[in-house]
Amino acid sequence: MSDAEASDAVLARRAAEGDDRAFAVLVRRHKESLYRLLRRYSGDGDEAYEAAHEAFIAAWSALKRYDPSRSFGAWLRTIAINKARDRGRRMLVRRAIFGSKPLDEETEALEKADPAPGAEHLVLQDEQARRLDYAVSRLPGALKEALILTAFEGYSQQEAADMLAVSVKTIETRVYRARKLLIDQLDPDLRPGAA
Secondary structure, three states: OOOOOOHHHHHHHHHHHHHHHHHHHHHHHHHHHHHHHHHHHHHOOOHHHHHHHHHHHHHHHHHHOOOOOHHHHHHHHHHHHHHHHHHHHHHHHHHHHHOOOOOOOOOOHHHHOOOOOOOHHHHHHHHHHHHHHHHOOOOOOHHHHHHHHHHOOOOHHHHHHHOOOHHHHHHHHHHHHHHHHHHHHHHHHHHOOOO
């Protein structure tokens, strides 16, 4: 069986035994989805890249503790979310000490706009995606984690509950609250009582 055909659990076992190639295959399989998860979590591409890097390093160090009865992807995402939380806490401390630079999403989108025909539509879609990612990244941590895992990463509420060590009902409630906050932030006309 080739590396490409091997399951994540087999590759993780081989990597835990010192097979660097097996771990490289796991990284290639999971790097894009892990980056997307962390990009939505942080709202910043560079921050997501750094957190993904830290997550893979931590996963490599913890491979001997990986339980092959669990999904490797879910295990890796649990590590990544913990790394993102740690980075977020460190960022809060840095901002408190050094201050922060305001984000100007609209200006950034316009500077990157492609003047080619039809680009207006692509810029609008890109801007909407950027606004959504930014709004998701600003949700409270517990709400953000539940929403990203279920709505964006496609995990069931049970899988998300297992990853975050909470009940399914807690996930359900957090996703509901996260969606409500996003609607309030992104489309004020949908708020109850809006005319």
